[in-house]
Amino acid sequence: MKIEDIGEFELIEIIRNTIGETPNLLLGIGDDACAWTFHAGIHLATTDSLVEGVHFNPKFARWYDLGYKALAVNLSDIAAMGGLGSIALVSLALPGDIQVEDIVSFYQGMLELARESEVSIGGGNISRSPLISITVSLIGTGSVAGMLKRSGARKGDLVAITGFPGSAAAGRTVLYNPCTPDGEYTTQLVQSFIKPVPRLAQGHVLKNEGASSAIDISDGLLADLGHLLTASGLGATIDVDKLPLEPLIKSGFSLKQAAELALSGGEDYELLFTASKNAMKNIAKEIGVQMSIIGRITEAPPGHIELTGENASLVNLNTAGWKHFG
């Protein structure tokens, strides 16, 4: 059944039933706004979109995964502040010939992650549109103490990163290549692209252990490091030899490709962060996932990044991250 067969209001009723009870809310889907009680403190809010043909190819994307990812990319921003998510609003612009069960599947995917991360879907909006555009806004909570701003890096801080940057871009390359054989290789990298895990627990560790700044690397490691450095008014050196290269990427791509994917792949929802040497030791003990120290903050001009290490000469710096309109 297509959504144009049932109309907006019946679709909202189906979504409401899919979401079910939202005990954290005074008022959920079905009024002019959602409402909830909040104790005094710090609020965080962020918004991010997935646009058909830009962020996903509808030929390869499953609706369940889109629902998961639309929330994940927002949770990643909240994680990069050291916060937690609480309420999500979902705005869908959709062509009328989308199947109703696809929208249900979208919400089921989002609910998988919402339940894991204790987020309530508070409401949203549905509009007709010639192409699919998904915008999620996420409201969360944080604290002033330890808040992970981009602007907090200090000279001499170490630069580190969670996980294996480049995995999502490698996964996208694999997914969109019709000659890719099936199997474990495909599956694991592709999952990095279609179902990124927001680093909420890691953001919490960074905040508690005194990291000086953090950012998620959705635009690519170098591009987002550039944002962090510009905000902090400092530069950095990055040792290309210390980049963590996912074994599957190393086996499937050349060293040059692998290093470029790691530095500029984009859509990795890993955390890039800075901390003093001592704080970094404590972070390494607590963080619980792959973590690599890859460089150091310097007094180079704001935003300037120097690549060092034997492999530095391999890398073409023109591929400096995902830019809209770039």
Add this chain to the structure above:
Amino acid sequence: MKIEDIGEFELIEIIRNTIGETPNLLLGIGDDACAWTFHAGIHLATTDSLVEGVHFNPKFARWYDLGYKALAVNLSDIAAMGGLGSIALVSLALPGDIQVEDIVSFYQGMLELARESEVSIGGGNISRSPLISITVSLIGTGSVAGMLKRSGARKGDLVAITGFPGSAAAGRTVLYNPCTPDGEYTTQLVQSFIKPVPRLAQGHVLKNEGASSAIDISDGLLADLGHLLTASGLGATIDVDKLPLEPLIKSGFSLKQAAELALSGGEDYELLFTASKNAMKNIAKEIGVQMSIIGRITEAPPGHIELTGENASLVNLNTAGWKHFG
């Protein structure tokens, strides 16, 4: 200059400068999320979109007005709860050939209303897209006491409405008609469509004076009354003769057209509300804008609306409001 000439990050810098200081925020545009301090209480949140070709025709829409309206439609939802807006997030999906000064103009229009209504623009997101899609999410504050839910109407309550419903739809008809002469007639109705005034002060009066329920009539008077009645499990009679008809509409359209515009025009950001006879008297004293009592809540089946009055026979109920995919 086109936005694709300067890229996403320079555009964000220009937007940041356009918005200027945001003293209510701990952290505004330029980090992974915005942050602010909140005292204990009730939060409200809502989201709404304007999609090119669906909600506006780019041939007739000015960017300044789009910015104003994108915030206004969200403030209207918060007004319909009796609340106040506080933080807005702006998600823009844009073709690369949009002019930078148009985006600046968009934010200036939004800022006009944001300043009037004490809302801070906290952040947002910019994506490339083949067509323009604007999503604003608004976080606000409310109170449990007097919260204007859709579900609160009671049998015997009077039904009333602010302003002149149908004005926006009449304005849209005028705006999109190439034969329309210029002049006052055009201007005033068209303004109702392109620059609707959210009824924040009126929502506040309704909450304080004990209105039992409220909704904004963005989908049209009958459609939104239907939503309110369904939520309340009741029906209503509406006296078509008591509908407030804007003099300019009466002079430019037939009585049948005028009544149908008022009942089902859509995009009027007026408040439809219910209250006991006594509460309605106090509301009428305080509300400060055109207000009309147009009907009464009955025990008819949930959502059922009976039209009464001499003009009721004029109206074709098939035109029952704006429906996406309808």
